[in-house]
Amino acid sequence: MAQTINTEVTRTDARRKVTGAAHYAADFTPAGMLHGALATSRIAVGTLTGIDTAKAEAEPGVVAVFTHANLPDYKTVKGIYSGGPGSASFWPMEGTAIKYAGQPIAYVVAETAAAARRGAQLVEASYEEGEAHIAMDPAQSFIVGAEGDGEGMTLTKGDIAAGLAEAAQSVDVEYVTPFQHHNPMEMFAATAEWRGDRLTVWMPSQSVRTLRHGISAAYGLPETAVRVISPFVGGAFGSKAGITPYTMLTIAAAKAVGAPVRLIVTRQQMYTVATFRPESVQRFRLGADASGRLTAFEHVEIAQTSQFDEVVNPGTHMTRSMYASPNIHTEQRLARSDTNSGGFMRAPNEMQTFFGLEQAMDELALKLGMDPVELRRVNDTDRHPVAGVPFSSRSLMECFDAAKASFGWADRNAEPGSMTDGDWLVGYGCATATYPTNxxxxxxxxxxxxxxxxxxxxxxxxxxxxxxxxxxxxxxxxxxxxxxxxxxxxxxxxxxxxxxxxxxxxxxxxxxxxxxxxxxxxxxxxxxxxxxxxxxxxxxxxxxxxxxxxxxxxxxxxxxxxxxxxxxxxxxxxxxxxxxxxxxxxxxxxxxxxQGGYGVAGPVTPEMAMFAFGAEFAEVRVHRWTHEIRVPRLHGAFAAGTWLNRKTAHSQLMGGMVWGIGSALLEVTELDHTRARFLNANIAEYLIPVNADVREIRVEMLEEQDDYVNPLGVKGIGELGIVGTAAAIANAIHHATGKRLRRLPMRMSDLV
Amino acid sequence: MDNFAFFRPTSVAEAIDLASGDQKRDFLAGGTTMVDLMKLAVQRPGGLVDITGIKELESYEIGPGRLRFGALARMAVVADDADLREACPALTEALWKAASPQLRNVARLGGNILQRTRCPYFRDTAYTQCNKRDPGSGCAALEGGVTSLHAILGGSEHCVAMYPGDWAQALIAFDAEVRTRGPGGSRTIPFADLHVLPGDSPEVETILEKGEIIISIEVPVVPAMRASHYLKARDRESYAFASASAAVGLELDGETVKDARIALGGVASVPWRAGAAEEVLRGRTFSEALAREAGRAAFADATPLEHSAYKIPLGADVVAGALMTAHARARAGAKGED
Missing domain, CATH: 3.30.365.10 (Aldehyde oxidase/xanthine dehydrogenase, molybdopterin binding domain)
Structure with a gap:
């Protein structure tokens, strides 16, 4: 029998996908199906004082227009961050309260999708407008959870002040990351069909069991009466995990009109009817002795949350797992603003925090006059810095050494601004990647x-x-x-x-x-x-x-x-x-x-700490005249236990690095502060990398054996590839130009 | 999208007839802007007159003394023309760097030069203030909005929307003309007069009259065309609008600048000729310092908005960088002739 694990196997569904034979959730069309469309709020905060649906109802093809006033049997669920299955705890169209711009205010059902959207455009609303702030104010942040060791939200080990006092060099720096949206290629969609008390929902989902559990509980139905079908998903990245208003509105609308209904959410509405990556501020204070060994490690993360959920993605838990230090202090803080609730977006705890940590390490290495790779080496550890338990496996420095060699790090002149090629300034940078094994x-x-x-x-x-x-x-x-x-x-x-x-x-x-x-x-x-x-x-x-x-x-x-x-x-x-x-x-x-929730062992168990590791190296070029920042080379080496499929694993890691280029240089949801709206809610103005932005990406997959994590020895790799990318690019920009960019995305306007 | 009547004329005369008069009808060519704006309910024509059936408007000629582009020539076809690349690299490069291959396959030159702004407040009807979309309603960008993508040249207190196109910069730099036909007959419009500044009526973007159709775009050949360049600065390598761009051309006599052409993109309300910067160069000995001086001169009258101050140093560097390339091309051309 030929070996099938740890080999390159082409996707079994590849042919179906490229020929259109793979049916995604919105490809299923039950007989007699009608189409839904959402009308959304212009204002961010206030009260709906009137809603006129007469024009929409008069539009040919429109079957029904539902608002808070007339939608029967509309059920809601608790939000994920309150222990429920919902994308947020606040549900639109339950009443007249408006809590974020782009909040659904009406649901139009029509015979065609075009008529439904036309109807939605004809819904007229009046508001009493309140004061709204779309951005958080870090000064108004509050601490989350109780102080504790191990799994505590906030943690103190040793004495930071003493650790900084004995440091030969230290850094005290702040990094800022923006709102970002997942923008999966496949649009959000939901189709609901009732047959008596039995319900079928077709919806692209990262968790069909969460959907079934939440929907059946909301309607008081046995789980056996609810079918949820999602055979293929065209990208999710965290955006298709919870039960959203568009799902529950579609289910209620289908029940009300007595026919199956499908809603495909528009690209613009996708920015407000579900979740996003909240903006954040990452504060680091690191101290090190003359040999580079950390004497103090402090990280305070302030992340944005809505007025009605506490969206906590504890990134400090990841950063404090990284390097040995006798003195550690971390704080997880939130600051509220007037948006829908954020959620998790590919590497939810790690992308923002490692953009900070791995730049702070680079800044510290410069102060110490140390090679950045060597600074990671002296602070590498085989025991979890907080819990004290051994890592089940940890190949961090093996990854650094492999990527360093393949990248040609030895050719780097450490002096910032010293390397050029024609009209291009050239810089090399590196960073650690890690991801918990859940x-x-x-x-x-x-x-x-x-x-x-x-x-x-x-x-x-x-x-x-x-x-x-x-x-x-x-x-x-x-x-x-x-x-x-x-x-x-x-x-x-x-x-x-x-x-x-x-x-x-x-x-x-x-x-x-x-x-x-x-x-x-x-x-x-x-x-x-x-x-x-x-x-x-x-x-x-x-x-x-x-x-x-x-x-x-x-x-x-x-x-x-x-x-x-x-x-x-x-x-x-x-x-x-x-x-x-x-x-x-x-x-x-x-x-x-x-019960449809997220329950995991790890990453830190009473016996072991389970993490996957990697190292990423970036070459950056900055143009002398246009100040454009380009990434001609990105090398990553990763170790994550057993590789099940070397081909799809390679694609995952490479895709993560491409995603990282986007985070580093392009992706940002722009904010209109005056109107408290997301400004660039489309994929023409919300920039993601195109082919021309992605040049040489080399992925090296190291062998690693881990008998503790699970019977297969596998660690998850869906998010690992993105974690070090933005910091590696930032460090390379500094090396190329001498300018330290501490805010994402890093753009030409930062370098003129 | 609203329902609309759809017409497919096969002659210019029929097209003019259909689009004239009181009906709320617009011409449709490639549709890459129009259809987009209709989906967004920003443009709501009662009828569309699809002119792509008028085959006579698709031709173009790269002549020795004159370049002539039919209004319906496809961007992708003209971008691929080897004779044009030699005659005027800036015109080729400005097409290549616009949009994506898919859009260039569909979009037509006449429509391209009329491309409408990407101002987010214009494109999203949830913003109630937009003088261009709804005259007299105000300007959300100027009233506390994000202005990082807005015009620092040519704007008014009523509108600072930026003209987003690329090709128009190369056309205005080389004194192109636009031939049109309308209910009132035919005329030739200097390209520089086609677009109008927003002033106090930003809803008016060109001097074209109702039912007036672009027949062709014509450019007289001048020596500075051969040593021309279009430089486009953008955060994304492809498929992105310019943060700043420059179409430039140089004619040298030895190292003395005999003729200089400079136009700016990504920074102005309309296609923008930087005459003052050209004056800095004419008659002087070319150098990097002179290129930088010209770059600064191009933005001497710029008005930075709250979030667009970066465009002044960026734009100046882009002009200087484009001139460096044009200079290198002029030198290479001179060598070739030796």
Whole structure:
């Protein structure tokens, strides 16, 4: 049997995707379906004093116009940051309160999508307008959570003042990151169909179980009465995890008009009806002795939140896990402003905070006169700086050494502004990448048939990353079948539980469940063949039979391919479920996951700290005349346990680095402070990298063995690639120009 | 989007007839701006007169004394023309650096020069103040808005929307003319007169009259064209509007500047000829210092807005950098002739 894990396997769904045969949620059209459209609020804060729907209702094709005044049986749920499944705790159209610009105020149902949108444009609203602030005021920030050790939101270990006092060099710096939006290529969409008390929802989702649990609870329906279907997702990045107003409004509208309804949210509305990356300020005070060893590590993160949720993505938990220091102080703070609630966006705790930390380390290295790579080396640690437990594996410096060599760091003249090429100033910079290994509980069901085929079923999601392919690879490896003989079914809530596709959990967690389900199929077949009157395992204690890469093996060297053993049984098929739970997962986290929430073991367990690591090196060029900043080369080396699929893993890491170029140089949701609105809510003016911005990206994938994280030894990599990119580019800009840019995105206007 | 009547004339006369009179009808060519603005409910024509069926307007000629571009020639086709690249690199480069390949395949030259502003307050009807969209309603940009993408040259107290196009800068630098036909007959308009400053009526963007159609754009050939360059500064390498751009051309006599052409993009309300900067150069010996002096002169009269002060030093550097390239091209051309 050919090896299928740790090889390059082309996506099993590639052909379907490029030929249009892959059906995304909005491709399903139930019979008699109508179309929805949202009208949204012009103002940010105030009260709806009147809403006139007469013109909209008179528009040909319009079937109904719903507002807060006339939408029957509209249900809402609690927000994620209040322990619920919703994208936010405040729900529009429950009343007349307006709490953010772009808040839905009316829902139009029509016979065509065009008529629905036209109707939405004809809804006329009047408001009593209140004072609104779209940006946070860091001076008004408040501290989140209780002080504690380990998992505490705020943490003090040792004495920062003493650590700074003994430092040979120190830095006290502040970095600023903007609002950003996910902008997945696939638009937000929801289709709802009621048949009596049974409901089907088609919606691109990172968590079909969250949707089903929340919707059924809101409507008081058994979960068996609610189907949620999301076979493919055209990018999510954190934006498709919660239950949003557009989902619940569509469900209520479909019920009210007695026909299925589909809503496709417009690109502009996507900026306000769901979540985003909140803006932040990152304050660092670092002190080091003459050898570079940290004597003090302080990080205060101030992040924006809405008036109605406390959106906490604790980035300080990641930065304080990074380098050894006897004195550590971190604070997690929030400041409110008048927006919808933010959420998580690819590397939610890490992108902003490592833009700060890894520049602060660079600034410290300059003060110390040290090579930035060596500063990371002297502060590397095999124990978690706070919890004191060992890392289950940590290959940080192996990554630095590999990327340093491939990049040609030795050619760097350390003097800022010293390297040029024609009209271009040239700079080199580097930064650390890390991502926590979050391990969720998961289940999977495998049905194997004597024909040599297997069905693998689980409620996981392929958000464009290759999850279908890796699940097939795992099953193929365990069952001894070709990858293409393993048919993976995912993206439906009635399948066995799999985690939210967030926090880079799916490969490690759901993959482990598939692994266990396959072993359980082996055990089932072993039971059947041991009970038969003939065959190699007749009469053998089934507990003595194991499945190893497609072979059943028993005492005395007895062995038989699993598929042959299965063929010898009268049923000719075997079905089993695998239930995976990391030993360190608490009952509470397990319960939360089965109730549609996010429950994980790690990254710090009582025994171990689980993180993946990487190092990124950037070459930046700044044009002498135009001041344009370009990134001709980006090299990253990463270690994250077992590589399941070297091709899709490479794409994930490379995609993360491209995403990092965007964060570094382009992405920002502009704010109109006077009107408290997001200004550039479209992908013409919200800049993301195009092909021409992405030149040479080299990804090196190091081997690493980790027997603690899960049975497959896998660490999630969906977000790892982005984490060091912006800081590596910032450090390279400083090296090229001598200018330190501490605010994202970094643009030519900062360099004139 | 509103419902609208749709017409497909096959002759210029028919098109003019359909678009004249009282009806709320507009011409439609590639539609890359128009359809966008209709979806946003910023433009709400009652009828569209699709002129792309008038095949005679698609041709163009790169002649020895004159360049003539039919109004319906596609941006992508003209951008690929090798003779144009040799005759006037700035005209080619300005097309290449505009939009994306997909848009250039669809967009036509006549429509391109009439491209409307990207001012976010104009494009989003949720902002109630926009004198261009709704005359007399005010200007959200000037009244506490974000002005980083707005004009620092040519704006008025009523409107600081920026003209976003690229090709127009190369046209105005080389004294192009626009041939039109309308209900009142044919006329030739100097390109510099086509667009009008916002003043107190920013809703009026050109001197074109109702039903008047652009037939062609013509450019007299001058020596400075061969040593020309279009330099566009933008944060994104491709598919982005200019933060600042310059179309320049030089004619040298030895190292003395005989003729200089400079036009500015990304900074002004309309396509912008920088005559004062050209004067700095004419008759003087070219040097990097002189290029920088010309760059500064181009922005001597600029009015920085709250968020657009960076455009003054950036624009000056872009002009200087473009002149350096044009100078190198002029030197290479002179060598070639030796």
């Amino acid at each position: 391990i969720s509980p998961s289940a999977a069901r495998v049905r194997m048939q004597a024909t040599g085929h297997a069905f693998v079923e689980l409620a996981a999601h392929d958000v464009g990353t290759g999850s279908y392919t890796i699940m097939a690879q795992i099953a193929a490896a365990r069952l001894g079948l070709p990858v293409e003989a393993c048919d993976v079914v995912m993206g439906e809530a009635h399948l066995p539980l799999a985690p939210i596709s967030g926090g880079s959990t799916t490969a490690a967690s759901a993959g482990s469940a598939v692994h266990l389900a396959c072993l359980a199929v082996g055990a089932e077949v072993a039971r059947q063949v041991s009970a038969m009157s003939e065959g190699p395992f007749a009469g053998v204690d089934p507990a003595q039979i194991t499945l190893e890469d497609g072979m059943l093996r028993g005492p005395g060297g007895k062995s038989q391919p699993l598929v042959e053993a299965l063929a010898s049984t009268p049923r000719g098929e075997a079905t089993a479920e695998g239930q995976y739970r990391h030993p360190a997962l608490t009952d509470e986290a397990l319960r939360r996951t089965y």
